Amino acid sequence: MVHLEDVRNKTRRVLDQIAAIVVGKPDAAEYALIALLASGHIILEDVPGTGKTLLAKSLARSLGCAFKRIQFTADLLPSDVSGINFYNQRAGVFELRKGPVFTNVLLADELNRATPRTQSSLLESMEERQVTIDGETYPLERPFLVIATQNPVESHGTFPLPEAQLDRFMLRIPMGYPAAGEEAEILRRFMSGDPLATAQPVLALEEVLQLQGALQNVRCHDDVLQYMLAIVSATRDSEDTAVGASPRASLQFMRAAQARALLRGRDFVLPEDVKALAVPVLAHRLVLHDPLAGGGRAETIVHELLNKIAVPAEQDAVYA
Template structure:
């Protein structure tokens, strides 16, 4: 089967490796990917990018059609790390307080009691985020950036780790509120799950015929270990030539004739952080140019806005990034 062939080929790292002063078990990352893949079949790249974003302490935007397992992917991640999970179905009547929480007056005590919203969780799935009003979108995205919510003047810190997976349906755009550029920029990366291959879909039918694999899923790491990996990621070495390579890639997006607005410095930082996370996931204490090339599309594409003429011609940001990758010299 495709699933077993993939994981047989995975390189296993020593049980413990050191990054700076932190003792980090790199196998925790691979164990996490393998555990999620017991439920999400044949989508190793999507799972890997999800774990990269988690270790980089960022958030993910998934743009794909319904029925491909986005909710199951988020729930599987939460169960695999032993974390809490909440799901918000974004609709036009969803209010900011429906996400952040609100105060309720208790007549017996004569005091207000805070009722926490779904944002106070480890893994939050914001389903079809472009269907809710901009005011509610801004409230959620502010929580993503600040890692806290303020209700009636009181501030509440969000749990650690805090990871948002937002989804969009690229087909049904009627009655939606597209995320503005500044809010799209807050997502570390954007990815798609895509349809499974025929062999993978047959395996899905076989796997789900008699049981529910998700219910059999157990935690393979802990919240504390994920937090330790997030801290260790900061100590992964990015050489000076590689930092210059990242800046050259991002700067090229600002001068490309097909692009109206290129990536901001936040794009450079996001690409570096994602590269550090991928290096840790692959058992290295340093980032390689191949890590940056592998991540350039998912990290930068949603930050680029094409000229209208190029968009009408069918040009995509991913194609522009591929072109830039062939033009910018790779550091030796």
């Protein structure tokens, strides 16, 4: 049994270390930690040079877990991700050479530069935590977190992620440009070296698993569940959407809200947790009637729905 104060202390250590490396991205760091606690996956999206890879590396470095990175390119093959059986001539047998997906934290850098065939090689591992190679299925160790990055602006040499793959990501996190003061702090911080190089794990693998297990003790009142489902249902009924959020989105929405409550030292979900996570959980899953509208329009739609749907009274949404 993990105590709430213990959870706050452990997660605070991770967030503090990330803040010592990545300047001015507290919300993005918290979202990444929410996905880790909720056993989800995240996609970091923004233009190059905004700290996507640095955030992913900082989270991985803060955990006592195995970490691997794949730089996705157009010539990358599915076997380069999952692994391959090769013939060992000296031993006279086939041996499994595991791919980088056999890890705890996988950085899928510039995922949309790979072909759809290679992109799809991650689907089984993300959803079922297993890999099938030549008909043989191999389970992946827990925890397993995929942190993907992509540039939403550049289209040359990229392959947009299909809806089925986007739906596997619990959260889409935009990074954004730093403010003027933050950019000056970046220059000062990296003037004498790279703070990532000296970062040490502050959370052991066993502690990560304990925190993930604590999620099942976070309660969600039926009023809050109905509020959450009303938002999801509204994305399906909106005149702007061709396809709304899926039942998988509802499940991940609930788990992310539980994780946010846990980070804040609560064993119950509040409507504010739902409101804070609606955009990062739902916006990237919406298919709009206007294919040129982009992710910004999807975020606006979710915000508009939040303004229309009645929020349950906080005192009625908390367990006594």
